[in-house]
Amino acid sequence: MKAIEVLEDLKRRFPHEQEYHQAVFEVLESIEEVYNQHPEFEKANLIERLCIPDRIFSFRVTWVDDKGNTHTNMGYRIQHCNAIGPYKGGVRFHSSVSPSILKFLAFEQTFKNSLTTLPMGGAKGGSDFNPKGKSATEVMRFCQAFISELWRHIGPDTDVPAGDIGVGGREVGYMFGMYKKLTREFTGTFTGKGLTFGGSLIRPEATGYGNVYFLLEMLKTKGIDIKGKRCLVSGSGNVAQYTCEKLIEMGAIPVTLSDSNGYIYDPEGITTEKLEYVKELKELYRGRISEYAETYGCKYVANARPWGEKGDIALPCATQNEINGEEAKALVANGVIAISEGANMPSTPEAIEVFQQAKLLYAPGKASNAGGVSVSGLEMTQNSERISWSTEEVDSKLKWIMQNIHENCVKYGTEADGYVNYVKGANIAGFIKVARAMMSQGII
Numbered sequence: 189m190k191a192i193e194v195l196e197d198l199k200r201r202f203p204h205e206q207e208y209h210q211a212v213f214e215v216l217e218s219i220e221e222v223y224n225q226h227p228e229f230e231k232a233n234l235i236e237r238l239c240i241p242d243r244i245f246s247f248r249v250t251w252v253d254d255k256g257n258t259h260t261n262m263g264y265r266i267q268h269c270n271a272i273g274p275y276k277g278g279v280r281f282h283s284s285v286s287p288s289i290l291k292f293l294a295f296e297q298t299f300k301n302s303l304t305t306l307p308m309g310g311a312k313g314g315s316d317f318n319p320k321g322k323s324a325t326e327v328m329r330f331c332q333a334f335i336s337e338l339w340r341h342i343g344p345d346t347d348v349p350a351g352d353i354g355v356g357g358r359e360v361g362y363m364f365g366m367y368k369k370l371t372r373e374f375t376g377t378f379t380g381k382g383l384t385f386g387g388s389l390i391r392p393e394a395t396g397y398g399n400v401y402f403l404l405e406m407l408k409t410k411g412i413d414i415k416g417k418r419c420l421v422s423g424s425g426n427v428a429q430y431t432c433e434k435l436i437e438m439g440a441i442p443v444t445l446s447d448s449n450g451y452i453y454d455p456e457g458i459t460t461e462k463l464e465y466v467k468e469l470k471e472l473y474r475g476r477i478s479e480y481a482e483t484y485g486c487k488y489v490a491n492a493r494p495w496g497e498k499g500d501i502a503l504p505c506a507t508q509n510e511i512n513g514e515e516a517k518a519l520v521a522n523g524v525i526a527i528s529e530g531a532n533m534p535s536t537p538e539a540i541e542v543f544q545q546a547k548l549l550y551a552p553g554k555a556s557n558a559g560g561v562s563v564s565g566l567e568m569t570q571n572s573e574r575i576s577w578s579t580e581e582v583d584s585k586l587k588w589i590m591q592n593i594h595e596n597c598v599k600y601g602t603e604a605d606g607y608v609n610y611v612k613g614a615n616i617a618g619f620i621k622v623a624r625a626m627m628s629q630g631i632i
């Protein structure tokens with residue numbers, strides 16, 4: 189089948205999976221030219237095989253709350269592709285989790301992981317369990333119930349889960365504990381583990397730091413200094429926090445943060461001290477970002493996103509489809525020069541079109557947020573060797589990987605007029621490696 193026919197076919201077979209169609213379309217559009225230059229790919233029906241996950245596990249997760257009431261959620265694991273390494277990808281706990289969301293994430297993960305240069309296939313998992321307002325013991329019981337079903341499908345050389353939205357160090361710890369009990373083995377089956385049981389230094393910081401390392405590479409191509417640049421950051425979880433931390437370290441000024449209820453705008457800039465407050469607020473107390481505005485006396489806008497504010501750089505670090513076409517136009521009108529995505533697929537196709545038409549520096553998440561899974565890959569290596577590397581060692585490897593991803597995007601994405609289409613570059617570079625591996629391994 190031709191690349192674009194595959195999408196029509198997927199729409200017919202999976203009609204309600206809009207996010208999945210969106211992610212597939214973006215990749216197919218980018219790689220069509222390369223794909224058509226390889227008739228052997230079409231003969232092996234490579235695209236169809238690459239777009240449809242290897243397998244999907246879906247299961248019931250039943251758990252008991254603190255009052256003794258019984259609840260049932262859905263649990264999933266999508267093993268998308270293991271052509272270049274064991275399945276690898278995070279677990280998301282959020283009420284919006286559906287097969288479509290996880291299929292798009294597992295698909296994206298496959299290309300992202302390929303870009304990292306490390307041997308990792310693509311996967312994603314999760315549940316529609318909503319961690320908001322749940323006690324630590326409820327979260328623990330849920331994680332244990334989730335793993336009591338999933339454990340038989342994962343393993344250090346099979347499938348290695350990690351965190352994502354709603355799943356951080358605490359949840360990974362609970363899942364790892366239950367997994368270890370059931371398998372009677374201490375292995376590196378999860379990444380993002382605590383430092384006392386095989387976790388890697390810099391893993392919590394990696395997605396945010398990597399995002400800024402990628403941004404710096406993009407700015408370098410234009411000779412732009414990040415110092416003093418005002419940055420619109422969305423989200424307030426792990427990725428947003430460490431994006432801000434690195435921005436501050438580099439002399440930039442983050443001015444916004446958000447959560448699902450609204451956003452704050454702090455014209456004075458979010459300082460290291462204020463960021464410490466946000467980390468405590470979110471991690472320790474699981475509070476709302478509106479409390480930041482009350483504490484520091486700045487603007488809070490309920491039920492809105494920060495894209496109408498004035499800034500030089502936008503770093504969406506919340507969730508998928510959080511910048512639409514209109515918001516992208518507002519960013520362009522306000523003079524934004526670069527967009528570096530910390531979240532997965534935060535810009536809609538209309539928004540991407542606006543950024544690229546305006547010839548802005550625009551990095552898709554699968555390139556700019558690959559730092560997280562990269563350090564997960566480094567955690568796997570350390571676990572296999574049964575050693576731990578220093579902060580400097582991991583951080584310098586992370587920096588090198590982000591620079592390498594940037595180089596590959598430039599190599600495959602530079603257009604005739606010199607504009608770097610990072611979407612095209614990331615998709616082609618990610619695709620070629622997976623495609624070659626699949627071709628070598630026969631029709632399986």
Ligand code: GLU
Pocket residue numbers: 276277278279348349350351352353379532557558560561562564
């Ligand atoms: N959930 C993160 C991502 O979207 C990290 C995955 C991992 O470390 O396996 O890439």
